[in-house]
Amino acid sequence: MNIKSFILKNKRLAIGGSITAIMVILAVTGLFFTPYDPNAMDISAKLSGISPRHIMGCDNFGRDIFSRVLAGLSTTMVVAVGTVFIGIVFGTLIGAFTGYYGGYLDEIMMRFNDAVLAFPSLLLALVFISVMGSGKLNVTIALGILFIPSYARIMRGEFLKCRNLDYVMSARLMGASDMRIMFVHILPNTVRVMLSTIAIGFNNAVLAEAGMSYLGIGVQPPDASLGRMLSEAQSYLFVRPGYAVCTGMAIVLLILGFSMLSEGLEKNA
Amino acid sequence: MKYIGKKLITMLITVLIVTMLVFLAFRVIPGDPVSNMLGTSYTAEKAARLRTQLGLDRPLPVRYAEWMKDFFFGDMGKSYTYGIPVRPMLAGKVPITVTLTLISFLLVVAISIPLGIYTAKHEDKWYSKAIDVLNQITMAVPPFFAGMIFTYLFGLILKWFRPGGFVNYSIDPVGFVLYLICPSICIALPKAAMTVRLLKSSVLGESRLDYVRTAYSRGNSTNEVLYKHVFRNALIPVITFLGVTLADIVAGSIIVEQVFSIPGLGRLLITSISTRDYPVAQAIIAIIACIVIIINFAVDILYKVIDPRIR
Numbered sequence: 001m002n003i004k005s006f007i008l009k010n011k012r013l014a015i016g017g018s019i020t021a022i023m024v025i026l027a028v029t030g031l032f033f034t035p036y037d038p039n040a041m042d043i044s045a046k047l048s049g050i051s052p053r054h055i056m057g058c059d060n061f062g063r064d065i066f067s068r069v070l071a072g073l074s075t076t077m078v079v080a081v082g083t084v085f086i087g088i089v090f091g092t093l094i095g096a097f098t099g100y101y102g103g104y105l106d107e108i109m110m111r112f113n114d115a116v117l118a119f120p121s122l123l124l125a126l127v128f129i130s131v132m133g134s135g136k137l138n139v140t141i142a143l144g145i146l147f148i149p150s151y152a153r154i155m156r157g158e159f160l161k162c163r164n165l166d167y168v169m170s171a172r173l174m175g176a177s178d179m180r181i182m183f184v185h186i187l188p189n190t191v192r193v194m195l196s197t198i199a200i201g202f203n204n205a206v207l208a209e210a211g212m213s214y215l216g217i218g219v220q221p222p223d224a225s226l227g228r229m230l231s232e233a234q235s236y237l238f239v240r241p242g243y244a245v246c247t248g249m250a251i252v253l254l255i256l257g258f259s260m261l262s263e264g265l266e267k268n269a
Numbered sequence: 270m271k272y273i274g275k276k277l278i279t280m281l282i283t284v285l286i287v288t289m290l291v292f293l294a295f296r297v298i299p300g301d302p303v304s305n306m307l308g309t310s311y312t313a314e315k316a317a318r319l320r321t322q323l324g325l326d327r328p329l330p331v332r333y334a335e336w337m338k339d340f341f342f343g344d345m346g347k348s349y350t351y352g353i354p355v356r357p358m359l360a361g362k363v364p365i366t367v368t369l370t371l372i373s374f375l376l377v378v379a380i381s382i383p384l385g386i387y388t389a390k391h392e393d394k395w396y397s398k399a400i401d402v403l404n405q406i407t408m409a410v411p412p413f414f415a416g417m418i419f420t421y422l423f424g425l426i427l428k429w430f431r432p433g434g435f436v437n438y439s440i441d442p443v444g445f446v447l448y449l450i451c452p453s454i455c456i457a458l459p460k461a462a463m464t465v466r467l468l469k470s471s472v473l474g475e476s477r478l479d480y481v482r483t484a485y486s487r488g489n490s491t492n493e494v495l496y497k498h499v500f501r502n503a504l505i506p507v508i509t510f511l512g513v514t515l516a517d518i519v520a521g522s523i524i525v526e527q528v529f530s531i532p533g534l535g536r537l538l539i540t541s542i543s544t545r546d547y548p549v550a551q552a553i554i555a556i557i558a559c560i561v562i563i564i565n566f567a568v569d570i571l572y573k574v575i576d577p578r579i580r
Contacts, residue, residue: 114279115286120520123557127294130542130550207411211524214413215539227413234417234528238425248414256409 016260023254027077030070038063038071038224056246059232065243069250071224076254079140079219080205084198086144091151092194096182098152099159110156113149121146122208126217134217143208147201154197158190199262203255210251226251272573280566287558288340292333295551340555346548350541355552359534363556364438366533369449369456369522374515376457377464384461385468385507386500392473400465407462412521415455416528423451433530452529456521460514467510471503505576512568516561 041061056065098106116124121143128142159182162168171185212218213227221228226247233244320326339345345355388397424432430451438445475481476499484494523535530536534553541549 111282112286115283116290120516120557120561122520122523123554124290126523126538126542127291127550127554130545130547131294210411211413215524215527217539217542230414230417231527234420237417237421241421244414244417244421248411248417251411251414252406252409255411256406259409260405 010264012260013264016257016262016264019253019257020261023073023250023257024077026070027073030072030074031078034064034067034070036064036067038067039222057240057242059229059236059243065229065246068224068229069226069246072226072229072247073250073254075136075219075223075225076206076209076251079136079143079209080202082140083143083147083205083209084201086141087147087151087201088194088198090144090148092155092187092190094148094152095155095157096159096187099156100163100178100182100186102160106156109152113153116146116149117153121204122211125208125212129212129217134212134220136219136223139209139212139218143205147205151197151201154193155190158193159186162186162189196262196266199258199265203258206251206254206258273570276566276569280562283562283565284559287562288337288555289333291551291554291558292336293329295547296329340552345552348541348546348549350544350546350549355548358537358549359552359556361437361439362532362534362537365531366519366522366526366535367560368438368446369453369526369531369533370515370518372446372449372453373456373460373518373522374511376453377461377514377518378511380457380461381464381468382507385465386472386495388465389469389472389476390495392469404462404465408459408466410459412455412459413524413528415458416452416525419451419455420528435529435531448529449531452522452525452531455528456518456525460518460521464507464510464514468503468507471506472499475499475503501575505572508568508572508575512565515564515568519557519561519564 041063056069059065059068094109098109124146125139125142128145129138132138132142163186168181168185171181176185209218209225210227210230213225214231216228216231218227219225229247230244230251233240233247237244317326343356345359347354348358351358384400388400391397420432423429430448435448436444472495481494481499484498489497522533523538525531526533526535527539534557538550538553538557540546541553
């Protein structure tokens, strides 16, 4: 089966992939170029509706909403990618060592993991933020650290499953070191699981960032953030519902596209 | 009994680890509370005296033990911002957040279990597929965005409720519950959508097993097989998921309280974090942590009741 028919047969993959592709393109564009400066105010255009000049209208300071959505998307994307990166790198390292070696260390780490996992991650992020202060970097670090336990647990399961398989045994017989077995032999075999974990983690990161910024303790101005824009849009809900809808739909599409993409991949992999 | 005992110990260990994390987190904050309190009248001698007075010169484990003891006896310290004890500040707010969480959770169960079974039963019908699509979309809507759409549609256009018109339970219990219904729906919808999917795939997975064929061959009707055999088994992963969900609902209520201006624990937590009122933030986080951990414990017990095979 070639790739083209594979994608066409799998509607979820096709739709999810297209939405994700569009959102990624928009976010990458937002990183380098927006039609207007996302922070430039134009009081004469305050709360203006949809027009050829401002395709999503303007907010309460007369800032172009479309430019802000683009910039917000890229902020969200940067935070989410950073979060997933921190989580997966440290999660894999911890998972690899605990799963491969087992023993007391494994037992202690997993108890600790259970305790952290039993806890709403948003709340832990709030603890972290209240200690470290808010801002893009701190949000990324906080969420990244919080995601380590769940990644570690999944990766541990994979390493545990693989450590007694035949190919690992033969590698060991051939004199490969533990490090080589873990990261050269076992790691490539965990890629499938890792990918679906990344997809779920990405969505959680987007949601958590938007939620925290909505509460005003996430990404801080001048960085545009979708969550923060939503909280501003709420005050003008009656006058300009389009402001909230445009911003909110960006979040919804981002999550929808990514979850459909990952489910489509999982189904046919 | 042994099972409950084991779970009880796990629960206590979790409480210990989580409270320790919270305690430590609030100790490593940059800035010394003593120099903050003394301000311009700071002298080394005064600072040392105050430090002894506040017990800050003692080792961390001792202070942690003291804090835990005080916390469980209801002494949560004083708010930095208002200078009043934390406990009365929280007392009126706990029932609000707990009610919001409970209504949301009941909604998740009430929506997802019938709908999950229904879609599994009519797997190939068009309406079942339509529900699937709807589920996929619902899952992607964050509760605070749903809250804003609901406020606009039902509050501002249809005028079914008055946005921001929260009434306290001590004044009007009926109005209180009615006001909480809309926020609860916002919290419940994405979680319900996830549960429907999980239940559907779980029921379908169970239906393919051998015991189902045996049950049919003994002359049971479809409904008998479904409700007496399949449903019970299919529910096990769903209960695990619902346990996790309840923790998420508690967290979700923090945000949704903000959307609907409900003066619960969540709003106070956000205020105390932005004003750096640490005793308040610390107490709220510890309380929510305990609620979540107790919920998890209850789920574990329920698990055992439904599936006696679990050790």
